Amino acid sequence: xxxxxxxxxxxxxxxxxxxxxxxxxxxxxxxxxxxxxxxxxxxxxxxxxxxxxxxxxxxxxxxxxxxxxxxxxxxxxxxxxxxxxxxxxxxxxxxxxxxxxxxxxxxxxxxxxxxxxxxxxxxxxxxxxxxxxxxxxxxxxxxxxxxxxxxxxxxxxxxxxxxxxxxxxxxxxxxxxxxxxxxxxxxxxxxxxxxxxxxxxxxxxxxxxxxxxxxxxxxxxxxxxxxxxxxxxxxxxxxxxxxxxxxxxxxxxxxxxxxxxxxxxxxxxxxxxxxxxxxxxxxxxxxxxxxxxxxxxxxxxxxxxxxxxxxxxxxxxxxxxxxxxxxxxxxxxxxxxxxxxxxxxxxxxxxxxxxxxxxxxxxxxxxxxxxxxxxxxxxxxxxxxxxxxxxxxxxxxxxxxxxxxxxxxxxxxxxxxxxxxxxxxxxxxxxxxxxxxxxxxxxxxxxxxxxxxxxxxxxxxxxxxxxxxxxxxxxxxxxxxxxxxxxxxxxxxxxxxxxxxxxxxxxxxxxxxxxxxxxxxxxxxxxxxxxxxxxxxxxxxxxxxxxxxxxxxxxxxxxxxxxxxxxxxxxxxxxxxxxxxxxxxxxxxxxxxxxxxxxxxxxxxxxxxxxxxxxxxxxxxxxxxxxxxxxxxxxxx
Amino acid sequence: xxxxxxxxxxxxxxxxxxxxxxxxxxxxxxxxxxxxxxxxxxxxxxxxxxxxxxxxxxxxxxxxxxxxxxxxxxxxxxxxxxxxxxxxxxxxxxxxxxxxxxxxxxxxxxxxxxxxxxxxxxxxxxxxxxxxxxxxxxxxxxxxxxxxxxxxxxxxxxxxxxx
Numbered sequence: 001x002x003x004x005x006x007x008x009x010x011x012x013x014x015x016x017x018x019x020x021x022x023x024x025x026x027x028x029x030x031x032x033x034x035x036x037x038x039x040x041x042x043x044x045x046x047x048x049x050x051x052x053x054x055x056x057x058x059x060x061x062x063x064x065x066x067x068x069x070x071x072x073x074x075x076x077x078x079x080x081x082x083x084x085x086x087x088x089x090x091x092x093x094x095x096x097x098x099x100x101x102x103x104x105x106x107x108x109x110x111x112x113x114x115x116x117x118x119x120x121x122x123x124x125x126x127x128x129x130x131x132x133x134x135x136x137x138x139x140x141x142x143x144x145x146x147x148x149x150x151x152x153x154x155x156x157x158x159x160x161x162x163x164x165x166x167x168x169x170x171x172x173x174x175x176x177x178x179x180x181x182x183x184x185x186x187x188x189x190x191x192x193x194x195x196x197x198x199x200x201x202x203x204x205x206x207x208x209x210x211x212x213x214x215x216x217x218x219x220x221x222x223x224x225x226x227x228x229x230x231x232x233x234x235x236x237x238x239x240x241x242x243x244x245x246x247x248x249x250x251x252x253x254x255x256x257x258x259x260x261x262x263x264x265x266x267x268x269x270x271x272x273x274x275x276x277x278x279x280x281x282x283x284x285x286x287x288x289x290x291x292x293x294x295x296x297x298x299x300x301x302x303x304x305x306x307x308x309x310x311x312x313x314x315x316x317x318x319x320x321x322x323x324x325x326x327x328x329x330x331x332x333x334x335x336x337x338x339x340x341x342x343x344x345x346x347x348x349x350x351x352x353x354x355x356x357x358x359x360x361x362x363x364x365x366x367x368x369x370x371x372x373x374x375x376x377x378x379x380x381x382x383x384x385x386x387x388x389x390x391x392x393x394x395x396x397x398x399x400x401x402x403x404x405x406x407x408x409x410x411x412x413x414x415x416x417x418x419x420x421x422x423x424x425x426x427x428x429x430x431x432x433x434x435x436x437x438x439x440x441x442x443x444x445x446x447x448x449x450x451x452x453x454x455x456x457x458x459x460x461x462x463x464x465x466x467x468x469x470x471x472x473x474x475x476x477x478x479x480x481x482x483x484x485x486x487x488x489x490x491x492x493x494x495x496x497x498x499x500x501x502x503x504x505x506x507x508x509x510x511x512x513x514x515x516x517x518x519x520x521x522x523x524x525x526x527x528x529x530x531x532x533x534x535x536x537x538x539x540x541x542x543x544x545x546x547x548x549x550x551x552x553x554x555x556x557x558x559x560x561x562x563x564x565x566x567x568x569x570x571x572x573x574x575x576x577x578x579x580x581x582x583x584x585x586x587x588x589x590x591x592x593x594x595x596x597x598x599x600x601x602x603x604x605x606x607x608x609x610x611x612x613x614x615x616x617x618x619x620x621x622x623x624x625x626x627x628x629x630x631x632x633x634x635x636x637x
Numbered sequence: 638x639x640x641x642x643x644x645x646x647x648x649x650x651x652x653x654x655x656x657x658x659x660x661x662x663x664x665x666x667x668x669x670x671x672x673x674x675x676x677x678x679x680x681x682x683x684x685x686x687x688x689x690x691x692x693x694x695x696x697x698x699x700x701x702x703x704x705x706x707x708x709x710x711x712x713x714x715x716x717x718x719x720x721x722x723x724x725x726x727x728x729x730x731x732x733x734x735x736x737x738x739x740x741x742x743x744x745x746x747x748x749x750x751x752x753x754x755x756x757x758x759x760x761x762x763x764x765x766x767x768x769x770x771x772x773x774x775x776x777x778x779x780x781x782x783x784x785x786x787x788x789x790x791x792x793x794x795x796x797x798x799x800x
Contacts, residue, residue, distance in 0.1 A: 133708055140710035177741035181720070183710065214709035218742070219723060255709065365734060372726060386773050389726075390766075393733040397765040403734035 013089035024092045027125040031088050034119055041081040048278050049111055049250060052080055064274075066209070067257045072104070087111055091121075097132055106131035110249035110278065134252055141183055143244050144172040145310075148235040148276070149184065149217075150299050151224040152415055153456045163295040163415065164224070165269050167276065168217055168234070169248065180218040185251055185275070187212050187268040209258035210271065212251065221315075229319040229376070233415055235302055238310040243279040250278045269298035276302075294444060296454070299416040314410030319496070322373050324406040325366040326495060333363050338494060340367035340392065341374065343382045347391040362404040364396040370495060411453075418454020420609055420636040421445045427613070427632025438479065438630065440467035448487060448569065449579060449603045449613065450636075458489035458500075458530065458539060465506075478519060482506030489541050489569075491532035500530040500541055510549065511621045518553035526565065542566045547585050554591040561587035561595075575605040596620040609636040717746045717800060722776040729769045735762035747799040753792060760790055 007029040040046055050070075052061040063070070063077045070076075072090045076083035090104035091112060097103055105112045109131055115121070121128075147168040166186040174182055189208040224230045239247075254275060273285040285301045303309055316324075326334055336352065339345040340363070352360050368389065375385055382388055427438040443464035446455045462485040469479035484505050490498035503525045510520040528543035542564065549559040567581030579601040587593045599617035606612060616629040711719055721728065724739050731737030735758045749757045761768065764786045768779055780800050787797040 137708045137710055140713070173745075177738050178745040180724075180738055180742045181745060216711060216719070216723070218720065218739075222723065222727075361734070368730060368733070372730075386771060389729075390769065390771060393729050393769070394766045397733040397735075397762050403736040405734075405736075 009085075013085055023125065027122070028089055028092060031119050031121075031126075032085050035084055035088065035115075036081075038118060040115070040118055041084040044284075045114055045278075045281050046080060046084060048274070049114065049253075050076075050080065050083060051274060064259055065254075065257050066260050070253075070257045072108075084115075088115065088119075091115075091126060094127075097129070102131065102133060103129040105129040106134050108253055109134050110246065110253050113246075113249055134249075137252065138248060141169045141248065142171040142173065143169050143248055144174070144241075145170040146237045146239055146244055146247060146276070146279075147182075148237060148272075148299065148302055149220075150233045150235070150295065150415055151220075151230045152233060153230070153296075153459065153461075163230075165272055165295050165298050166220060167247075167272055169214075170236075180216075180221060182217045183214050184217045184220045185212060185214050185272075186220070187271040187275075209260065210268075211258045212254045212271070212275070214251070214255070225315060225317045229317040229373070231317045231320055231411075232315040233299070234313040234315065235299065235309050236311040236313070237276075237279075237302070238308055239279050247276060247279050251275060267295075269295040273298055273301055294421050296415050296418070297421060300420075303416040312414060314408075314414075316408045318369065318373055318376070321406070321408065322366065322369045322495070324408050325362070325369060325404075328406050329362060329366060333359065334494070336363050337366045337370060340364070341371040341388075343384075343388050347395045352395075357399050357401045358404060361396060361399045361401045364392055364399070365404050368392040368396065413453030415454045417608075419446075419451055419611075423450075423634055423636050425613070425632045425634045427630045429628065429630030429632075431628040432626040434471050434473070436469050436471045438467055438469045438632065440465065440480075440632075442466075447485075448489065449577060449601055451574070451603075451605045451608075451611070453574075453608075457536065458491070460485065460487035460489075460502075462486070478507070480506065480508045481519075482508075489530040489539060491539060492529050493531075499527060500543060501525070501527045502543060510551070510554075511624070512553060513622045516553065518551055520549050520551040520554065522547060522549045524548075528564075537571045539569045540567070545583070545585060547587070549587070549590075556590040558590040559587040559593065560589035561585040561593075563595075577603045593622055594620070610634065611636075717743075718776060718780065720746055721779055725769070725774070725776070725779065728779075729765065732761040732765040732768065735759060747796045749793075749796055753796075756790075756792055757796075760786060760793055 007025050009029070009032070013028065013032075035041065046052075047061070051064040053064060054061055060078060061080060063083075065071075065077075071083055072086035073079065073082040076086060087104075087108060090108070093104050095101060095103045097106060106129060147170055149166050149168050151164045151166075153163045166184045168179075169183045169185065170179065171182055187210060189210050221232070225232055259271065270286055270289050273289065277283045277285040283305070285298075288301070289297070326337065329337065333355075336345070336349070340347060340349075345351075347364075352363065355363065371382070371385070371389060371392065374382075421444045423442045425438075425440045427440070429436055429438065442462055445461045445463065447460045447462055448458060462482065465480070465482045465485065467479040467481075468476055470476040482504060484503070486504070487500075487502040489500045490496075492498060505521075505523045507519045507521050509517040510522075511517050524545060524547045526543035526545040528541060530539055530541035532539045543566070545563045545565055547559075547561045547563070549561075551557065563583065563585030565581060565583035567579060569577060569579045571577050580599070581601075582596075582598050584594070584596045587595070597617055597619050599615065601615045602613065604612045611634045612631070613634055614629075614631045616627070618627050619625065720743065724743075727737070727739040728743060731740035740758060740761065741754075744754060744757050761783075764782075768782045768786060770778065770782070784797045784800045787793050787800070
């Protein structure tokens with residue numbers, strides 16, 4: 001473009017903002033020309049700041065942000081170059097900052113900083129606006145560093161099964177003991193919807209706006225660690241002062257915007273990575289998650305850059321602390337705890353006075369923690385919980401000994417160090433004397449036979465598991481397709497009376513009396529209990545099951561049944577796990593049948609992401625018994 | 638496919654969002670709520686910051702809800718009150734054992750210097766029952782009791798001004 005055309009173009013751009021002069025247009029034209037020369041609109045920094053991603057089918061890019069105010073150009077969502085031109089033009093605006101509005105230089109404080117650096121803005125020709133609100137905000141955060149905080153999965157609160165990440169802004173005057181006072185930046189869907197179905201449907205089509213928010217970290221700790229009982233992992237990031245500021249400037253830009261929230265890809269994990277990656281020009285954290293973002297994997301995206309993590313800190317949830325406190329008590333002491341915390345004995349019980357002060361303190365602290373845990377999970381069988389808490393606290397404050405808080409070692413495996421969350425398996429086996437080969441894949445995430453390191457023990461969450469099987473004679477066919485399969489085995493003891501449960505929905509082969517094996521849709525659920533040994537190497541469970549089947553090949557087209565399953569998991573060592581189980585279901589409505597399975601599964605982990613499985617079973621279906629066996633090799637990726 | 642996947646995962650993600658939405662009290666006012674000892678300003682700030690991100694404010698707080706926070710950060714004159722309000726249970730717990738990070742954070746807010754930290758922990762432990770007269774005590778009462786306790790102590794009385 002010739003200079004004169006650039007100036008006319010610049011004048012047009014500027015005319016969108018009310019006040020401008022000839023000198024402004026001339027300088028804007030210069031800036032636009034230089035930005036074209038430098039190809040700034042194609043640079044990674046620009047793509048990251050405006051959140052452009054490649055289009056799925058057509059060439060070109062589009063911006064992920066859905067609020068129109070985020071774009072200065074009318075076609076800014078799809079056109080990085082015109083957005084860059086319009087952004088430069090907006091910087092000439094003379095809007096004064098107030099509580100209601102900001103100058104574009106302040107609204108787009110990160111874009112301004114980057115463009116000013118690339119184009120060396122001349123303050124004589126482009127007035128630098130003072131961004132007082134941004135400065136006050138920045139001063140209140142008083143930033144020294146950033147930490148990626150990961151609230152790990154807790155299966156019995158279904159909302160948290162995947163874990164949840166947030167970014168904490170660590171203050172300069174903060175130490176190990178005052179990090180509660182830092183701020184947390186989170187990304188979440190904004191909705192008042194309480195109807196589960198409406199929520200699901202709307203979330204599916206991106207019907208809810210997702211947005212960033214910032215709030216005191218202590219509110220998040222309370223929510224995760226105290227109310228939801230989730231262990232928290234903190235990954236301190238190794239960023240320079242300027243890198244931290246780049247992220248915060250961009251956070252300021254993202255504060256007022258919204259995105260359509262899609263739960264699987266454009267979710268909290270994805271957008272937090274999108275924010276963090278502006279720290280360094282070459283850093284690409286979100287790119288690989290375009291289609292699939294699981295919060296634990298977002299932690300991996302960070303730890304895969306070894307120079308990015310300075311330190312990892314583990315913060316046990318309240319329930320974890322209670323477990324450790326109880327573990328340090330003798331049996332009679334534990335009984336005291338139980339009696340105190342449910343109000344069965346009064347705190348002035350003479351037994352307490354016999355104990356040495358340290359032991360009495362340990363008992364009172366454990367009682368208090370356990371009583372608040374019970375309140376947090378909604379147990380309201382104590383007559384006056386507030387009075388009880390006060391009695392326990394007052395009694396404790398009268399003992400002149402140190403806090404009896406137990407040392408809680410962090411789990412050996414961090415959430416980013418467990419097996420990867422997708423899995424493929426290649427296997428071979430026999431069923432009723434016929435050989436077969438099987439290829440199976442699971443989109444995500446963990447089952448009870450996988451190694452537990454980095455995951456919640458006894459928590460199985462599988463989404464989209466598919467198995468294809470080919471018998472030696474015959475064509476390949478779908479053997480199983482299970483979109484969802486959740487099993488929660490939370491051990492019970494005198495203090496924690498969690499329920500174990502399962503739910504699974506999908507298609508599987510079912511034998512009919514005529515010998516066929518149609519693919520039948522089934523929906524299974526169950527509830528019961530599980531128990532563990534002291535060292536957590538063994539776990540037993542009993543579940544009462546309900547099952548329904550739907551298929552036109554079944555007589556009557558459906559079957560409804562009830563039954564039970566029981567089993568035991570045993571770890572000979574961390575690599576070798578054995579699972580023996582028995583299950584029987586009697587289908588009493590629709591197509592009647594009684595099915596029985598007696599099986600033994602074994603897993604040997606060969607490495608973090610590779611394992612062997614050998615499964616054998618004796619089955620009875622449609623009044624016929626048969627055996628089956630499969631050996632397979634599993635790879636996690 | 639990905640949309641299809643979303644459906645199933647949604648059900649799973651539901652309660653968090655519902656939790657965030659339920660506290661939709663809005664409006665921190667000008668801090669008067671703290672002194673009414675009502676539902677607590679912590680949850681309200683939470684509600685304010687997780688909703689209404691579409692106003693002019695960055696980290697949106699819509700018009701009329703100014704008071705506790707400005708652009709998402711807590712106003713400096715509200716910091717201690719809001720912290721106490723949101724952490725009463727844990728503060729009482731920490732005071733009863735004379736130690737803990739919630740108590741350390743409060744000391745930091747009050748500007749307690751490191752050489753006075755032990756004395757501060759000791760003092761609040763000895764007076765725990767006075768500061769938290771009941772477990773459901775109003776924030777205002779906690780603050781005034783804490784002020785009195787500090788004022789009565791020769792070395793720590795200078796920190797009462799921060800309350």
